[in-house]
Amino acid sequence: MTRALVLVVALALSGAAACSSVPSAGPDAAVPPDGGGADADAGPDAGTGEPRCLAHDPLRRAYFGDTHIHTALSLDANLQGTRLTPTDAYRFARGEAVGIQPHDAAGNPLRTVQLARPLDFAMVSDHAEFLGTVRVCQTPGAPGYDDPQCRRYRNQPDQAFMILNALLGQAQGTARPPSLCGATDQNCEGPARSVWQEVQDAAAAALDATPACSFTSFVGYEWSGSPGLYNLHRNVVFAGAAVPERPTSYFESSTPDGLWAALRSGCLEAGTGCDVLTIPHNSNLSNGLMFETPDGAGAARDAAYLAERAAMEPLVEIFQHKGDSECQPGTTAGDELCDFEKFPFNSLSSAAVGAAGTADGGLPQPTDFVRQALGLGLQFEKSRGVNPYRYGIIASTDTHLGTPGLVDESNYPGHGGAGAASRSAVPPGLPDHVWFNPGGLAVLWAEQNSRGALFAAMRRREAYGTSGPRILLRFFAGTGYPDGLCSASDLVAKGYASGVPMGGELTASIDGEPPRFVVSAVRDAGVAGQPGGLLQRAQIVKGWLDGDTVRFAVHDVAGGTGGSVDLGTCQPDGVGQDTLCSVWSDPAFDPRQPAFYYARVLEAPSCRWTSRQCLAAGVNCQDPATVTSGFEGCCDTRFPRTVQERAWSSPIFVHPG
Amino acid sequence: MTPGRAGRARALLHFVIAGALLFAARTWWVRLIPPAAAGVAVSDDDLLLEEGLRLGLAAADPVIVHRLAENLRFAGEASGSDAALAARAVRLGMHRIDALVRRRLIQHAERALERRSRAREPGPGELAEHLARHPGRFAVPGHVQVSQVLVARRPQGAAVARSDAELEARATALAARLHDSNVPPGEAHRLGDPLGLWPATQVASAAQLDAQLGSGLGAAIAERAPVGRWHEPLSSSFGLHLVFVHRRIPGRTPALAEVRGRVRESLLHDRARRDRRAALAALRLGPGVDAGGTR
Numbered sequence: 001m002t003r004a005l006v007l008v009v010a011l012a013l014s015g016a017a018a019c020s021s022v023p024s025a026g027p028d029a030a031v032p033p034d035g036g037g038a039d040a041d042a043g044p045d046a047g048t049g050e051p052r053c054l055a056h057d058p059l060r061r062a063y064f065g066d067t068h069i070h071t072a073l074s075l076d077a078n079l080q081g082t083r084l085t086p087t088d089a090y091r092f093a094r095g096e097a098v099g100i101q102p103h104d105a106a107g108n109p110l111r112t113v114q115l116a117r118p119l120d121f122a123m124v125s126d127h128a129e130f131l132g133t134v135r136v137c138q139t140p141g142a143p144g145y146d147d148p149q150c151r152r153y154r155n156q157p158d159q160a161f162m163i164l165n166a167l168l169g170q171a172q173g174t175a176r177p178p179s180l181c182g183a184t185d186q187n188c189e190g191p192a193r194s195v196w197q198e199v200q201d202a203a204a205a206a207l208d209a210t211p212a213c214s215f216t217s218f219v220g221y222e223w224s225g226s227p228g229l230y231n232l233h234r235n236v237v238f239a240g241a242a243v244p245e246r247p248t249s250y251f252e253s254s255t256p257d258g259l260w261a262a263l264r265s266g267c268l269e270a271g272t273g274c275d276v277l278t279i280p281h282n283s284n285l286s287n288g289l290m291f292e293t294p295d296g297a298g299a300a301r302d303a304a305y306l307a308e309r310a311a312m313e314p315l316v317e318i319f320q321h322k323g324d325s326e327c328q329p330g331t332t333a334g335d336e337l338c339d340f341e342k343f344p345f346n347s348l349s350s351a352a353v354g355a356a357g358t359a360d361g362g363l364p365q366p367t368d369f370v371r372q373a374l375g376l377g378l379q380f381e382k383s384r385g386v387n388p389y390r391y392g393i394i395a396s397t398d399t400h401l402g403t404p405g406l407v408d409e410s411n412y413p414g415h416g417g418a419g420a421a422s423r424s425a426v427p428p429g430l431p432d433h434v435w436f437n438p439g440g441l442a443v444l445w446a447e448q449n450s451r452g453a454l455f456a457a458m459r460r461r462e463a464y465g466t467s468g469p470r471i472l473l474r475f476f477a478g479t480g481y482p483d484g485l486c487s488a489s490d491l492v493a494k495g496y497a498s499g500v501p502m503g504g505e506l507t508a509s510i511d512g513e514p515p516r517f518v519v520s521a522v523r524d525a526g527v528a529g530q531p532g533g534l535l536q537r538a539q540i541v542k543g544w545l546d547g548d549t550v551r552f553a554v555h556d557v558a559g560g561t562g563g564s565v566d567l568g569t570c571q572p573d574g575v576g577q578d579t580l581c582s583v584w585s586d587p588a589f590d591p592r593q594p595a596f597y598y599a600r601v602l603e604a605p606s607c608r609w610t611s612r613q614c615l616a617a618g619v620n621c622q623d624p625a626t627v628t629s630g631f632e633g634c635c636d637t638r639f640p641r642t643v644q645e646r647a648w649s650s651p652i653f654v655h656p657g
Numbered sequence: 658m659t660p661g662r663a664g665r666a667r668a669l670l671h672f673v674i675a676g677a678l679l680f681a682a683r684t685w686w687v688r689l690i691p692p693a694a695a696g697v698a699v700s701d702d703d704l705l706l707e708e709g710l711r712l713g714l715a716a717a718d719p720v721i722v723h724r725l726a727e728n729l730r731f732a733g734e735a736s737g738s739d740a741a742l743a744a745r746a747v748r749l750g751m752h753r754i755d756a757l758v759r760r761r762l763i764q765h766a767e768r769a770l771e772r773r774s775r776a777r778e779p780g781p782g783e784l785a786e787h788l789a790r791h792p793g794r795f796a797v798p799g800h801v802q803v804s805q806v807l808v809a810r811r812p813q814g815a816a817v818a819r820s821d822a823e824l825e826a827r828a829t830a831l832a833a834r835l836h837d838s839n840v841p842p843g844e845a846h847r848l849g850d851p852l853g854l855w856p857a858t859q860v861a862s863a864a865q866l867d868a869q870l871g872s873g874l875g876a877a878i879a880e881r882a883p884v885g886r887w888h889e890p891l892s893s894s895f896g897l898h899l900v901f902v903h904r905r906i907p908g909r910t911p912a913l914a915e916v917r918g919r920v921r922e923s924l925l926h927d928r929a930r931r932d933r934r935a936a937l938a939a940l941r942l943g944p945g946v947d948a949g950g951t952r
Contacts, residue, residue: 064868486813525894577811579851581853
């Protein structure tokens, strides 16, 4: 108690020292009420009113999870032989071993996977579209069961995969459910409700509501609109057990604002205590559709649309198994590290064409990336008074095997979905097309591992993404941060007290002290006998508005450029750091310019999943005889043999005073 | 050399005749050996296959009916409706040979068993009993309130990692200082290297400590470290950790109300597995034995 009092006083004093750059608006960037983290017997959590978990920390802890998971309830996953249900997916997330496809004639799975470390939270996000279709096509006697589409689903799954998924590419405003559902969706509505209940039951059963708070599940789904096969997908996350009667799919609402309107009426204004947010993903496959520009399609958007987007979408998924969406190589001077896990297509259809090796698909454009969107947001704010792209950042897997958090590069089995299917057999050679990757993780800074605390972290954008490793990352901006803060034991308390955490907002003062930034990171602890990769460097990425022009700069603020890996053994050379920390000031800070800053922390280079599997298979690209069927990707020079795993913080937004 | 038209026809005829002979031989053999015959090893799949048939699931699946009918048509039996041909194919045992029909029928039987097993909602008594029988599945693990001091292998900003000997020497000196001084355990981290983002004092379970520091340390701290005094240095890939356990919060079995959803799912999962085993055992005893679920 005494300690808590001392800390409260200390925080109050240090808060008083903060002056010129004023923390503002960030939905809930307030200083945590105390700094102890040791009193587990106190009352309910102050922020959410939920029962307090044993591991409760007012200075917040990092919780690792996956909010993008498909199971056998998703048509595309189901057609690829995935049999794991939402219940199975949560079992896997909690650390149990599960069997995955292919299956033998007796139905036994031929592969088994298990996480070395359980996740803290997860959300099964099966596609809302076709949610009832799988059930209809699997239930003899159900209306629609004999429809040719259902017959194709049962007898020609590869064709069905292409044809049914093509329905998601119908133009906005014209999208209709598959004919097997009937003219008014009457055949699929009942089954869809039943499946939706199954999704909710699985989440409820997985949630650890005891004070141990060992695992948190969220109810959600994916809205999978892809007009022209360009990606507008969003994951819909509900805060608690109060949810709409059924998910809203592309077939009911074929525009993002239609989805938000449905969520507003069916959830936010339903009087049930329902709360919700949406997370767009794979902007890299949207061909310019995901982030409209102020002088392009966005010019036609009214202020209400822009405000609704800002309200409903506090986060964006920056990375997953279909590639990195941070930035396009070449768009920021000197940022060669943008060239990371880039998906070489701009839509799923061109990826399919590319996969067949018959043509070069279209390439993404700069506005398909999150960094550019953050800049567009500044332009919108200046010209229209609203920033629709004030995004926080997370990452996830988008697994279609029902295996959340399966991000290990060393045993990547493929994730299905848009990637290679293993329905009947594991393909010879590499288990997935070479341009896919194992995906990433979502990380939330929260007082405790409970639905309320985690959802609040999403809302205030105190979140970050990683490309797989469990890197710890803090990022603060404020004033009064001393040079020696990195060595201080109360770095985090001071970070909150004198500024805002990642996702927060600051108002710069014209005559005052410019803000300082603190970035601090700890490498992934790893597991027994296999420590995580060492950290190479920490960077701060800045975007700002210079007149009407968006500019970007990347600053190295800690670490160096060392570290390498032996491609003959995949052993790293041991150069790197366990921790990185820096207190940094922007040498070009101009309080009149709106800006955003986010931290990017990189591991030293390590072997990419392809290199590990090619090495294990004895592939030597100098000796064609060793490049056996399916291993051709090992020698595809378009794809690097090493990766620099990383973490991206949510940005801190600085407004002119 | 390309075979002529007559040659191709001859080859096709040979293929059809050989196929028909093989099919007839297999059918004859299968019919001679009923799946549940005493003394013959019968797989679970065979039992489920026959159960699926008995429950009328073959006739209810248009895919199976169509496929069986097509098989018979291929073998030369052209007359009759799909349903009639499928029934005849089943009498010939064709459902045991066609891989697709076999797999679908087995799956239908498995689903029927599972549906029956899950149909009955477990009562409060059953849930309580399940919780009492499997406390480990739902236990709230023990937690500790612990403070730590770090001797880092790679101190922040250092170009070179410390050697094991240097780490041990520093940790030994630090441990002696902690024993001899009156520094409160919660403040002692200032004597070591910066903890970075780890809390100096926290309440955590063994699993949470493992996630933070790497596997192995969690149990050593949460379960074995003494309470109320400094523990000898513990090693992780980050360096050496001196820990002080303030108190232990014992693990416990939660009340049913706290874990009702998880207990229900676990019970239904177990029941489905048990019912499957019971149903298969009943089927092994022969036809007419009730293969229904446990009550």
